[in-house]
Amino acid sequence: MRARAYQIPSEVYRELEAQILEQLRDGDLVQLRHLLGDHDLEIELLSGEWRVMMYELSDYYQVIDLQRRLARMVVGPDELADFVDALRDPGRLERWRPISFGLADLADALPAGTDLVGLVITEEADDWLWAEPVYEIVAIRPEVFALLEPHMRALLLSGDHAALARLAEDHAEGCVEFSPEQWRVLLRHTRERAPELMSVFEAKLAGPKDYVTIREALELVADPRFQPSLDAWLRVHASIAEYALYFRDASLERREFDGSGLHQLPTRSTQPLRIIPPEERAGSVGEQLAVTGKTLPLVPVGGDRSDEGSSGS
Known part of the structure; x- marks a missing residue:
């Protein structure tokens, strides 16, 4: 499970802060992402990156639930300067280097020493x-x-x-x-x-x-x-x-995932369709239809169309 980091302008964050925090705790991911629609930066964090970062920077507000596969974190504009300093700590960057991909981009992208943006991290969709x-x-x-x-x-x-x-x-x-x-x-x-x-x-x-x-x-x-x-x-x-x-x-x-609906087509045992032999097929109109107990012959719906045409004329 990967995560997405969203940088949000501070005025947008402050206007939506109460809703963001409420959705962060209990909300649906789709609704939460709708609130974050005005973000100006989105960065993907690999499965190990967000885990290591959230574990080491646990002072910031987080909602982590392994059973429900939730991984959420918020850094308000007033906390951003300290967060960026922690993220860019030389010793930490060196220690994280073996797993850093999106983390390196995030550390470079976030503005230092300012409260102009907020940061919200959510788990990815379950695709x-x-x-x-x-x-x-x-x-x-x-x-x-x-x-x-x-x-x-x-x-x-x-x-x-x-x-x-x-x-x-x-x-x-x-x-x-x-x-x-x-x-x-x-x-x-x-x-x-x-x-x-x-x-x-x-x-x-x-x-x-x-x-x-x-x-x-x-x-x-x-x-x-x-x-x-x-x-x-x-x-x-x-x-x-x-x-x-x-x-x-x-x-x-x-x-x-047995029974969860995630596998669309379960494996089934199938048999080829039986070919109806000529002697069991439907005959002409008025002819007695053969019924063997094994097959049901095809009967045209509505009878013979030619009869309808002749009667109408």
């Missing part, structure tokens, strides 16, 4: 939940994982596997994707050739300190006949760094 989940092994650089680990483990404990996958992929160094069949084969080969690796698959998240051991175990099951992508990644990229790894199980994300 991202429509993406089909996939099976993956996601590699995350150690300096990135050091910033994101507490947030990733919090999502893992809460069971929000979709948000965890979004967070991991937003800040990944690389991903190896598997088809459902490849994932089943990978698990089977792991049980047969490297059973100690099964506990890692079940834990979902492994830190850099275990990387070398995990990589050696993966090399035992990366048969290029079945896992060409994993084999190529291990040969070309795996030695670049000692990564943290996230083992993404798509079935957990699908299970989360």
Whole structure:
């Protein structure tokens, strides 16, 4: 789940402040964004950026609810100067550098030492939940994982596997994707050739300190006949760094949304239509129609149009 930061002129913010704060606590995202329609700057913050920023700058008004997937924050014009100073702190900027994309833009864009604007941050719309989940092994650089680990483990404990996958992929160094069949084969080969690796698959998240051991175990099951992508990644990229790894199980994300309406077309078993043989088809007008108990012949609605024409004349 990403977030959006909106810079709002101070006169607009002060006029709408009471409504913004009310909607921030309990309001619908669409209504809240309607209030923010007069913004003069909008910046996207990746999943890890807003989490790290809000955690470290918790003195500002925030509404964070992992279960409801809410991530909201407001900085009034009177607070903006201190907020910008905190955001541009050299030590903090250096510490955040491994995950900074939108954060760097936000720090540069906000005016310093002034009360001319206010800032409102909201979570993104839930469109991202429509993406089909996939099976993956996601590699995350150690300096990135050091910033994101507490947030990733919090999502893992809460069971929000979709948000965890979004967070991991937003800040990944690389991903190896598997088809459902490849994932089943990978698990089977792991049980047969490297059973100690099964506990890692079940834990979902492994830190850099275990990387070398995990990589050696993966090399035992990366048969290029079945896992060409994993084999190529291990040969070309795996030695670049000692990564943290996230083992993404798509079935957990699908299970989360069973019955929620997010999957528009559930998988159904279908059968081809039966072709009606000539002897069972409808005959000419007045002819007795064959009824076998298996099919219902087509009867034209309203009878023969030619009769209507002749009677009308």
